[in-house]
Amino acid sequence: MNTLLNPLTNKKFLISFLDIKDPEHPYSLEELKVISEDAIDVDDSRGSVRVTFTPTVEHCSMATVIGLCLRVKLLRSLPSRYKVDIRVAPGSHATEAAVNKQLNDKERVAAALENPGLLDMVDECLSPSYE
Amino acid sequence: MELAKGLREIQKLEGHTDKVWSLAWNPVTGVAGIPLSFASCSGDKTVRIWEHNPSSSTSSWDCKAVLDETHTRTVRSCAWSPSGKFLATASFDATTAIWENVGGDYECVSTLEGHENEVKSVSWNPSGSLLATCGRDKTVWIWEVQPGNEFDCVAVLQGHTQDVKMVQWHPSRNLIFSCSYDNTVKIWADEGGDDDDWACVQTLGETNNGHSSTVWALSFNDGGDKMVTCSDDLTLKIWGTDNEKMQSTDDFVPWRHLCTLSGYHDRTIFSVHWSRDNIIASGAADDTIRFFVENDDKDGLVDGPSYKLLLKKEKAHDMDINSVQWSPGEDRILASAADDGTIKIWELTSAG
Numbered sequence: 001m002n003t004l005l006n007p008l009t010n011k012k013f014l015i016s017f018l019d020i021k022d023p024e025h026p027y028s029l030e031e032l033k034v035i036s037e038d039a040i041d042v043d044d045s046r047g048s049v050r051v052t053f054t055p056t057v058e059h060c061s062m063a064t065v066i067g068l069c070l071r072v073k074l075l076r077s078l079p080s081r082y083k084v085d086i087r088v089a090p091g092s093h094a095t096e097a098a099v100n101k102q103l104n105d106k107e108r109v110a111a112a113l114e115n116p117g118l119l120d121m122v123d124e125c126l127s128p129s130y131e
Numbered sequence: 132m133e134l135a136k137g138l139r140e141i142q143k144l145e146g147h148t149d150k151v152w153s154l155a156w157n158p159v160t161g162v163a164g165i166p167l168s169f170a171s172c173s174g175d176k177t178v179r180i181w182e183h184n185p186s187s188s189t190s191s192w193d194c195k196a197v198l199d200e201t202h203t204r205t206v207r208s209c210a211w212s213p214s215g216k217f218l219a220t221a222s223f224d225a226t227t228a229i230w231e232n233v234g235g236d237y238e239c240v241s242t243l244e245g246h247e248n249e250v251k252s253v254s255w256n257p258s259g260s261l262l263a264t265c266g267r268d269k270t271v272w273i274w275e276v277q278p279g280n281e282f283d284c285v286a287v288l289q290g291h292t293q294d295v296k297m298v299q300w301h302p303s304r305n306l307i308f309s310c311s312y313d314n315t316v317k318i319w320a321d322e323g324g325d326d327d328d329w330a331c332v333q334t335l336g337e338t339n340n341g342h343s344s345t346v347w348a349l350s351f352n353d354g355g356d357k358m359v360t361c362s363d364d365l366t367l368k369i370w371g372t373d374n375e376k377m378q379s380t381d382d383f384v385p386w387r388h389l390c391t392l393s394g395y396h397d398r399t400i401f402s403v404h405w406s407r408d409n410i411i412a413s414g415a416a417d418d419t420i421r422f423f424v425e426n427d428d429k430d431g432l433v434d435g436p437s438y439k440l441l442l443k444k445e446k447a448h449d450m451d452i453n454s455v456q457w458s459p460g461e462d463r464i465l466a467s468a469a470d471d472g473t474i475k476i477w478e479l480t481s482a483g
Contacts, residue, residue: 080471081449083398083416105312105345105363106399106416106451107207107296110150110174111223111249111267114204 020069021125023062032056034066039089047082049074054089063093067103068112069125076126137480138420138444141464142192144181144474149174151468153208153454159215161460168195169456169466170218171474172206178220178230180237181474192476201228201239208252208297213259221250227264229280240280245272245287252297256305261285263307265295271309271319273329285327288319290334297348302355304377306332310346316360316370320383332383335360335370340388342368350405358386359411361400367392367413367423369438389435395421395443398451404465406457410441410479414452414467420444422479448473 020029029035034053041050051070055063067086074084087100102108112118154171160182161167167183178198184191204223211218218230218237227243227250247268254263262274262282271288293312300307307319307329316335322328335341344363351358356374361367369389377384398416405411411423422441448469458464463479 101312101344107251108267108294110205114223 020066020073021127022056023065023069023121023125029053029066029069035070048085049078049082050085050087052087052089054092058092058094060093063088063099064102065118065121065125067099068109068118069122071103071109072113072122073126136442138422138442139478139480141476141478144171144192144194144476145472146179146194146197147171147173147175147177147472147474149205149472150470151453151472151474152205154456154466154468154474155209155211155218156456156458156466157211157215158213158459161458161462161464167458167460167464169458170209170211170220171468172209172220173472174205175472176202176204176206176222178202178206178209178218195235196237198230198237198239201242202226204249207250210253210255212255213257217259219253219255219262221253221264221266223249225250225266227253227262229282231280241282243272243274243282243284245284246270249294251295252299254299254307256300257302261300263298263300263309265298265309267294269294269311271295271298271307273307273327286329288329288331290317290319290331291315296345299349299351302351302353304355306383308349308358310349310360312345314342314344314346314362314364316341316346316349318383318386333385335386335388340368340391342366345399347399347401348403350403350411352405352409353407357389357405359403359405361403361413361415363399365393365396365398365400367395367400367403367411369436371435390437392423392438395440401452402454402456404456406463408463410457410463411438412455412457412465414447414455416451418446418448418450418452418469420447420452420455420465420467420477442479444477447477448475 039052086103151173156169172178179194180196182195202222202224206220206222209220220228225246228239229241230237231240246266249267251266265271269291273286274282275285291311295309295311298309310316317331318333320332322330342362342364346362349360358370368391370386371389372384372386396415396417400415402414413421421443423438424441426437426439450470452469454468465477468474
């Protein structure tokens with residue numbers, strides 16, 4: 001079952017992951033230093049993936065949308081058995097605990113993804129970009 | 132009580148095309164020759180009715196009905212009326228639908244509207260005359276069943292500061308228990324008087340040994356004097372009330388923390404259910420089902436009851452387990468529902 005590491009160590013996958021667009025800027029999350037390659041922590045034996053991202057500003061109102069984009073990207077890319085945790089980097093957001101809690105409440109995530117407006121925004125951020 | 136030793140998977144039920152969020156056994160089945168039956172609900176916006184077929188030799192559980200084209204978003208939870216004649220389904224589409232079982236056909240006879248957004252849980256009171264619903268709008272609504280399948284909202288309970296994950300009537304008293312993303316469990320009572328005058332009479336929070344993160348579910352023991360809650364804080368907590376006092380007065384008798392079960396599940400515990408013969412089953416995002424029983428070691432009674440792990444089933448499903456429910460009837464049958472879209476039927480056996 002080495003298929004776990006492959007999608008993440010695979011360069012192509014990683015690049016596409018970093019290529020997610022910021023909801024408010026015409027730049028990728030990588031360009032904005034919101035997410036970096038070493039912010040993705042994979043524990044193959046436990047089948048878990050942890051992503052830590054750094055919002056551009058402490059009061060970033062888009063933090064939950066960015067987190068949602070990251071989660072959806074992983075949901076669509078990884079085999080379903082992986083457990084995904086997403087959080088903001090410690091100290092990087094004014095309401096860090098609240099953002100983390102919301103991003104990891106799967107019921108809220110499921111409900112958000114049934115909200116057409118929010119889903120459009122996520123799809124826009126994830127759409128193949130401007131190469 | 133004969134201790135259970137093993138867990139046997141009886142059948143895996145496939146049919147839902149998305150997460151199965153919840154399931155509910157029809158309370159009048161499994162007795163007097165009526166085959167066991169339950170409802171399941173899913174992110175695929177449908178509800179399925181499953182029934183045991185005792186005469187079949189191979190596939191012993193069948194899907195008897197698919198309730199669709201009513202809810203437009205995830206169906207989050209479902210609950211049977213005590214008579215087993217009505218099924219209530221709560222949906223992210225902000226409505227609660229009431230389905231009537233007419234000879235095995237299910238007809239949507241009423242739609243309860245009022246919540247601002249996602250409805251997350253629904254529960255009938257023991258007599259079937261009242262319904263409670265709760266949702267992301269932080270409220271609990273109480274509905275009175277009227278003749279002609281009419282449902283009147285008689286109270287909107289406000290007090291939780293975040294979305295309310297689950298609502299449950301006490302099995303014998305006129306009390307509603309709700310648990311929330313705000314980490315608390317609230318107990319609501321009708322304060323009496325002519326009008327429906329519901330108020331929060333107790334909050335079980337972190338300051339009184341409660342949970343430190345979202346409380347996802349709760350379940351009562353058969354006697355109604357104990358309750359178990361489960362949480363994103365990875366613990367289960369047992370709560371108790373004074374049964375004698377509860378029997379002798381109409382006044383509210385407070386609940387207190389009895390013990391905390393920690394160090395078992397290592398991801399969010401979404402579901403917990405207390406069986407008639409006092410076995411607590413829990414299902415979690417670690418794909419594991421665990422079973423707990425009260426420790427009969429008398430030394431532990433100084434500090435109140437303690438509970439021990441009876442059995443665990445790792446990799447019970449391929450993904451998060453959202454719901455575990457014991458069946459009515461004599462047998463130790465448990466159903467579990469998961470993100471992998473499947474439901475599994477299990478039997479606790481006394482053989483190894």
